[in-house]
Amino acid sequence: MLSKVLNYGQPSLKGTLQIPGDKSVSHRSIMFGAIAKGTTTVEGFLQSDDCLATIDCFSKLGIDISVDGENVKIISEGINAWNEPKEILYTGNSGTTTRLMLGILAGSNVSSVLIGDDSIQKRPMKRVTEPLKQMGANFIGRENAQYTPIAVEGTKLQSMNYKMPVASAQVKSAILLAALQAEGETVVTEVETSRDHTEKMLQHFGAEITVEDKTIRLTGGQELTGTHVVVPGDISSAAFFLVAGAIVPNSTLTLKNVGLNPTRTGIIEVLEKMGANIKTEFDSYKSHEEMGTLMVESSSLKSTEIGGEIIPKLIDEIPIIALLATQAHGTTIIKDAEELKVKETNRIDAVVNELKKLGANIISTEDGMIIEGPTPLQGAEIKTYGDHRIGMMAAIASLITSSPVTIDNAECISVSYPNFFEQLNSVIDKV
Numbered sequence: 001m002l003s004k005v006l007n008y009g010q011p012s013l014k015g016t017l018q019i020p021g022d023k024s025v026s027h028r029s030i031m032f033g034a035i036a037k038g039t040t041t042v043e044g045f046l047q048s049d050d051c052l053a054t055i056d057c058f059s060k061l062g063i064d065i066s067v068d069g070e071n072v073k074i075i076s077e078g079i080n081a082w083n084e085p086k087e088i089l090y091t092g093n094s095g096t097t098t099r100l101m102l103g104i105l106a107g108s109n110v111s112s113v114l115i116g117d118d119s120i121q122k123r124p125m126k127r128v129t130e131p132l133k134q135m136g137a138n139f140i141g142r143e144n145a146q147y148t149p150i151a152v153e154g155t156k157l158q159s160m161n162y163k164m165p166v167a168s169a170q171v172k173s174a175i176l177l178a179a180l181q182a183e184g185e186t187v188v189t190e191v192e193t194s195r196d197h198t199e200k201m202l203q204h205f206g207a208e209i210t211v212e213d214k215t216i217r218l219t220g221g222q223e224l225t226g227t228h229v230v231v232p233g234d235i236s237s238a239a240f241f242l243v244a245g246a247i248v249p250n251s252t253l254t255l256k257n258v259g260l261n262p263t264r265t266g267i268i269e270v271l272e273k274m275g276a277n278i279k280t281e282f283d284s285y286k287s288h289e290e291m292g293t294l295m296v297e298s299s300s301l302k303s304t305e306i307g308g309e310i311i312p313k314l315i316d317e318i319p320i321i322a323l324l325a326t327q328a329h330g331t332t333i334i335k336d337a338e339e340l341k342v343k344e345t346n347r348i349d350a351v352v353n354e355l356k357k358l359g360a361n362i363i364s365t366e367d368g369m370i371i372e373g374p375t376p377l378q379g380a381e382i383k384t385y386g387d388h389r390i391g392m393m394a395a396i397a398s399l400i401t402s403s404p405v406t407i408d409n410a411e412c413i414s415v416s417y418p419n420f421f422e423q424l425n426s427v428i429d430k431v
């Protein structure tokens with residue numbers, strides 16, 4: 001583990017960043033390219049550890065995948081032509097890879113074994129293996145297929161009618177990907193609308209799917225055809241610079257190429273409610289997903305309450321929103337976010353413990369946290385828990401601390417944002 005001392009000396013931030021590819025869309029571009037018949041070309045692919053784990057899994061299934069920087073080409077004869085992998089499929093630190101692969105492999109005609117890193121081995125998988133078993137899937141794994149390693153014996157699946165108990169795009173996507181191979185019409189109903197990249201990509205690859213409010217219908221047996229995918233920049237990565245621009249005095253940042261799918265833009269709504277100076281400009285059609293440019297300038301901020309249906313639209317941004325709240329006037333309450341406990345680490349505990357070390361006035365609750373601001377922050381030794389989003393939260397905090405911040409593991413950031421420090425250094429105003 002590489003520890004890193006962050007000593008920027010309270011700079012201001014100025015400049016323009018090209019935000020790297022969306023992690024969720026990058027994973028799905030490979031998965032759909034492998035399921036589809038023909039050639040799929042991907043532009044703007046995120047070459048991060050998580051997305052490379054997805055490529056590695058599909059290479060082991062015999063799919064021809066070539067990577068040339070942000071361009072990827074996938075050639076497949078369709079899901080029924082996959083090879084039975086001779087090796088274990090390693091999903092690394094990626095919950096998305098693990099859960100979506102379980103859905104895909106369940107209805108394939110291969111047998112395989114999935115395993116992830118130490119963090120993945122603790123993350124709950126029953127949320128996908130239970131509903132998939134109801135469709136006929138065969139899994140063997142610890143505690144009734146709650147934890148990896150999990151063995152999957154692909155089989156013919158039946159459709160089902162499923163009311164989701166949690167707001168999770170990974171659960172929804174695993175079921176929809178299984179439903180594509182199942183006999184009959186599957187109906188999935190969400191508790192709250194979560195990111196809809198799977199639904200959008202199904203349409204983009206030629207499938208018919210209907211979405212009405214929180215109910216999604218998909219009939220199995222539809223064949224996907226290879227196509228071209230333009231991956232927008234990741235708003236969850238842009239979020240770190242949106243918050244940096246808002247809290248670091250005298251800053252002006254322009255973020256280009258940002259994915260603006262409305263199921264992901266909760267962070268923009270929150271920044272606006274808190275009084276941030278932020279502007280959005282949509283690009284004309286470039287991708288099957290909305291994208292555009294965001295501009296942010298530092299300003300005085302006020303507290304807010306975050307809970308209910310907005311939570312899935314900003315779930316990965318809560319660590320950086322907590323830092324934002326330390327600089328806002330008043331009491332910010334984040335609730336209905338118990339899902340944070342089953343991410344790369346328990347993000348409620350990690351955020352509260354680490355921001356406290358920096359001097360924040362923050363407490364944890366059963367389903368979130370309460371933050372009182374504004375508070376001047378000081379340097380400290382921060383533990384990332386191997387969680388990329390905690391590492392980046394600490395790095396952005398270091399821009400406003402009175403003394404240096406040390407993070408114990410800088411490498412984990414490459415799970416989602418390999419050129420994070422390069423981009424951060426490029427906007428530190430040297431004058």
Ligand SMILES: O=C(O)C1=C[C@@H](OP(=O)(O)O)[C@@H](O)[C@H](O)C1
Pocket residue numbers: 023024025095096167168169170171173195315316339
């Ligand atoms: O479907 C996806 O690509 C993701 C869904 C979310 O997880 P949950 O579905 O567990 O909420 C999110 O936290 C994760 O980073 C990516």
Ligand SMILES: C=C(OP(=O)(O)O)C(=O)O
Pocket residue numbers: 093094095096097316343344389416
């Ligand atoms: C939770 C995350 O990803 P995953 O679930 O794919 O590991 C994340 O990127 O914050």
